[in-house]
Amino acid sequence: MEFNVKKLASDAGVFFSRAMQFTEEKLGQAEKTELDAHFENLLARADCTKNWTEKILRQTEVLLQPNPSARVEEFLYEKLDRKVPSRVTNGELLAQYMTEAANDFGPGTPYGKTLIKVGETQRRLGAAEREFIRSASINFLTPLRNFLEGDWRTISKERRILQNRRLDLDACKARVKKAKAAEAKAAAEHELRLTQTEFDRQAEVTRLLLEGISSTHVNHLRCLHEFVESQTNYYAQCYQFMLDLQKQLGRFSGTFVGNAESTSPAAAPSPPAAATAATLPAVPTIPVVPTVVGVPNTVAEGVLNPSEVKPPASGTRRARVLYDYEAADSTELALLADERKVLSNAVFSPQMITVYSLPGMDPDWLIGERGNQKGKVPVTYLELLS
Template identity: 70%
Template sequence: MDFNMKKLASDAGIFFTRAVQFTEEKFGQAEKTELDAHFENLLARADSTKNWTEKILRQTEVLLQPNPSARVEEFLYEKLDRKVPSRVTNGELLAQYMSEAASELGPTTPYGKTLIKVAEAEKRLGAAERDFIHTASINFLTPLRNFLEGDWKTISKERRLLQNRRLDLDACKARLKKAKAAEAKATCEGDTVPDFQETRPRNYILSASASALWNDEVDKSEQELRIAQTEFDRQAEVTRLLLEGISSTHANHLRCLHEFVESQTTYYAQCYRHMLDLQKQLGSSQGAIFPGTFVGTTEPASPPLSSTSPTTTAATMPVEPSMAGMAPSGETALCLEEVAPPASGTRKARVLYDYEAADSSELALLADELITVYSLPGMDPDWLIGERGNKKGKVPVTYLELLS
């Protein structure tokens, strides 16, 4: 390998000179060109932005992929410019195990049927999680990485260049100061020599010559100082413009943050709907799978619904109110026609999601519609009575936004 020894020696000399300057500045033995307060604030703001962006990026990666080994593997694939292999989510893996268990234990048994239903829900949850991770990576993680690997590297490079320009400027100031001091000393020594008419002493000639030399050195130092000052001012302006661009970075990250929140909201809303559907499927079959657990118990989980008609209560045993609207045919259900709204306590509610009634005791809902709701004494707190026109039925509270 061919080494440029002159370049290496020059770089080593520059490094040594920089080290000396930093040491003298540290101990207060050398003057340092200070930046203005606005520039210092821009530097501090940029450093804070970089530090917090790194922390937010790392923690978001942990949120999306809690497995550290998987994160390292994905990082290596990205650095090698290779496609990251598709990974099965935990929900999808659980759904696979449940499906296999149902096949082996008996898909027609109550346990096997329930395993199949839960497996389908977990599979949908896993698919929703995959979509969320993909969307969050594109809309949130990628812009943060682009800033750290692109804009911030450019800012750091220009800041290092500005630091070198500042050191060069301080070195020129020190050389000029030293040259002026030597020039003054040489001039002072020449003036003290007597002026003879015929001959002049040797030391006078040497002092005059030294004064002229230092005068040339002063002129040269002043010229170098002007050049260094110009380069420093130019580099300071370039760096300042880049630092002021942090405001645009904040605006971009703000937009990305909104998109991340929207994708996370969509993900959790999908999970909520999937679990509500699963809960409704399991609830509608609980009476058949566990006959005696939800119907005919001597101590129901919550008190039965009160009603003005004796037909609302079973002839022998009470029915749990949360299951009254989901009881199979033949069980006693709530007689909504005989339920009157209370004199006070009714409220308006906006429907958040579409809801399909499980039986005639429930009221089907459409998203964004307004209905009147109220509760009855002893009623399950997860349900309300909803009215829309001449239609009436039970509605789940989780599907509603109660209005004041």
């Protein structure tokens, strides 16, 4: 007990003297050993790296898990070294609800079949999201967290030691100046040399750690590339899943034509702007032929007999097929992205068709003609040529 009291009193005395020394330095009443400019730049760079790494880490965690309660729970599991429970993603939960709803409404009904198809896609989206979160956590979040909890803690510890060495050095310098007797001055100078050696040694150790920040940047750069690759693959998968879903729903479109309770089929999403802006021209609008009195509005009634449909006198266009499309019934025209025949120069020729609109047609659909074949085609599967 006596030892503890003495140690406590000693620590309190050191703390008080340090506080006094800091105050005198701030007021300019005490000498302060300055570090060289290069060392100060290393310190500033290290602090900047630590601050921005913390912000990027926290915001990436928010991106991957927007629910704050779930983030806190995962953090506690990690601190307790326990396995984080597997969570159902929002897409997978939505898929479950849609499948259960389809079973109640009737899986054979148009609405039920569509719910099942959309639910399957949502389940695939949820699985892709789960894989993206896992990959981003391993390849990006973990290295950032390891830096903050490992390397940065070591740097902070050595910086505190260096700060104490500097304070000891400045205190020795002050004692040398205050010493009057030759014996006392010699003892103070000897202590100053020892303190200076310890300060220089600690400064070199800290400098080496600070220079290692460059290696940290290189490592984080590699991790950032891996994060971007994971995110790119995730969004590419999502786009492909939705494109496939839209094609599948397009095949159901004949079921809904003429049904007063249904809506027109949704347009398939066009390719991403980044991928198509440089390759595809702007899609021109095709003129709609005005309604003529006496012409049967067979398209609006949901009945299309290819032999009865006549192209308008004006308003036809040529169109290039962008995607394969499977006709849902005899009123639609199947499409292929290319004609599957080799030309004389050994390249595939894109499929070209003639398209036009009829009075009362859904704006998302056109009449397409290819040779003697004729039928409805979705606009979003075509590139209208000017």
